[in-house]
Amino acid sequence: MMNKKEVLIIGGGVIGVCTAYYLAEQGHSVVLIERDDICDGSSHGNAGLIAIDHAIPTAAPGALSAGIRWLLDPGSPFSIRPRLDPDLLRWLWRFRGACRLEPMRRAIPVLLALSHASLGLYEELHNQHVLDDGYHYNGRLMLFHTQAGLEHGIEDLRLLNDFGVNGEILDQNGVRQMAPSVQASVLGGVYYQGYAHLLPGRFVRKLAAVAKTMGVQIHTNTELLDFETVGQRISKVLTTRGAFEADDIILAAGAWSQLIARRLNLRLAIEAAKGYSITVQRPHDLPDLPLSLGEAKVAVTPMGEFLRFSSTLEMSGFDTSINMRRVSATRSALQTYLGGLDTLQDMELWRGLRPMTPDSLPHIGRSPSWQNLIIATGHGMAGITHGPITGKLVTQIIDDVPPDIDLTPLRPDRFA
Ligand SMILES: Cc1cc2nc3c(=O)[nH]c(=O)nc-3n(C[C@H](O)[C@H](O)[C@H](O)COP(=O)(O)OP(=O)(O)OC[C@H]3O[C@@H](n4cnc5c(N)ncnc54)[C@H](O)[C@@H]3O)c2cc1C
Structure with a gap:
């Protein structure tokens, strides 16, 4: 006992x-x-993804250079509010240390072990209790509209292959079979089976x-x-x-x-990293399949009668103001990949602070x-x-x- x-x-x-x-x-x-x-x-308002397969840490080789490029673009999905905060500087220094191949390859199996164990528990919880949260295990489709983006998506898949994760590379036709309403500008995608989703709140x-x-x-x-x-x-x-x-x-x-x-x-070693989501009534022509708008770093999650778009990572401390420029950038991304959805009536515009560790x-x-x-x-x-x-x-x-x-x-x- x-x-x-x-x-x-x-x-x-x-x-x-x-x-x-x-x-x-x-x-x-x-x-x-x-x-x-x-x-x-x-x-409450996050993307609601139970990401089993996609276990690539934020701290990965190339993350720093991409971050620096994005800093110069006010509509980009990433920003850091410059401030002389010793905790932030220490955090960034450690993040820099974690953005190397070795630590990243050490982190992936740890993340996978946590995710697989969690999936088993999610299944158990939903078998034992009526949670009525739209829990659904049907994968996720990553969409890319540039050749460079698609190649990057395939590189991620190859990296995950080393750890036993499989995904399917799709051309334009393959993408359209899974999600018929995507724009003609989408060149291809990668489908991962290991994703579930739910209404997190x-x-x-x-x-x-x-x-x-x-x-x-x-x-x-x-x-x-x-x-x-x-x-x-x-x-x-x-x-x-x-x-x-x-x-x-x-x-x-x-x-x-x-x-x-x-x-x-x-x-x-934790920094707050703000993210936004926009929740709308779900249009009928989108499948019940979570999507990722690859280059724009926007997650699109069907949640029963709702659809949620989530994006951005702003390191601005505990400031919870909403930067409408970044919200507009998310809406324009929808136009590029999915068309038309930017006219949908918002039901909730939300922001939340992720607790981020450097590794x-x-x-x-x-x-x-x-x-x-x-x-x-x-x-x-x-x-x-x-x-x-x-x-x-x-x-x-x-x-x-x-x-x-x-x-x-x-x-x-x-x-x-
Ligand atoms: C835009 C966005 C999209 C995301 N998408 C996903 C996703 O798809 N999948 C995924 O796995 N994760 C996602 N996340 C990350 C996920 O939301 C967080 O990792 C998770 O919610 C953290 O949970 P938590 O319980 O640690 O923190 P929180 O949910 O923030 O809970 C902490 C609680 O502590 C309370 N608190 C704080 N101070 C005190 C105090 N002094 N006394 C008492 N209570 C206090 C707060 O009020 C709060 O309710 C996303 C995050 C964002 C912002």
Whole structure:
């Protein structure tokens, strides 16, 4: 019989909620605190892709030079607001170190192991509960309208082939058979089978409701303010709604985790990276197949009666303003690849802050300095993909049983 514990989770996004679910399943007593409402952060309006196959880290050879080129283009999908912030400079330096062949090839199998384990858990969760989140496992089609873009897409596939991932290269006709409404300017594409998709906000909220029925106490509008410590342990978590005590504390506050960690004199290598999405009513002529507009870096995800376009990676700290120039660039990309869709009525224009680590791997593990703190954050572009397996791994850490996946590359102190 495992030792049942009292566990406090900070953050009600996909990571906090999945963790609450798996801890409750093991019989632990769980309290989750959330500053706003469940799933009001990055987990709400993202592209909803469970990306099993496409495990190429953001930090890859060529990413820096592409990033520098894009910096000069105000409508590009990538930007950094220049500022003399030592944390940002340190992060960029480490990112530069990770943009080499060796670290990238080390990261790919780790990302694949996390994604495959998560897919199994997603299947299990959808078999066990009615989540009504449009979960669908039918792959993703990458579209390219330039020869250089198509060659780059094929290079990515060749790289992934080395790790056992297969995809299908398609010419114009092949693309049109899968997605008849794409523009004639699209030259070809690559189809990957290993992708599922869902309505991320609905998944997280429904799973939170299931977790509640399993005994998890959820306190919304409850903001963590500070900690009290005794020796190497956190003795109290101070919030806007009183103090909480627990045997173990999980830091799962997404991009804000680094601010919270500073209160404990911990430095997490995490930068906020803003992304946008536009959700519209789904037009009838688009298949229920997620698309990627390759050169423009736009994800197109069908979500039941909705269609969502997601794009951009802006490193502008915690500034959540919306740059309409980049939103317009996303709409023009739709015209290039799909035609006509830019006239659709917006239902929601959204932005979210991804918690990015320099090497594109999350931080999952016990804190090096606080005995009862576990860090579960830094999921960058793949928090939805890796949510369930993160929850499971954190539960295994708490239960002190061997984890399903080697946690060494995910150690929170790996950049110390
Ligand atoms: C445009 C875009 C598209 C994306 N597409 C995909 C995709 O297709 N597939 C994929 O896998 N990932 C995708 N992502 C990434 C994914 O959204 C994130 O990795 C994931 O949502 C991170 O989850 P989280 O739980 O760590 O953070 P969040 O969802 O941000 O949750 C953190 C929570 O902590 C709370 N919090 C913060 N501070 C405090 C405090 N002091 N006290 C209490 N609570 C606090 C916040 O309110 C928030 O609710 C995308 C992201 C963006 C922006």
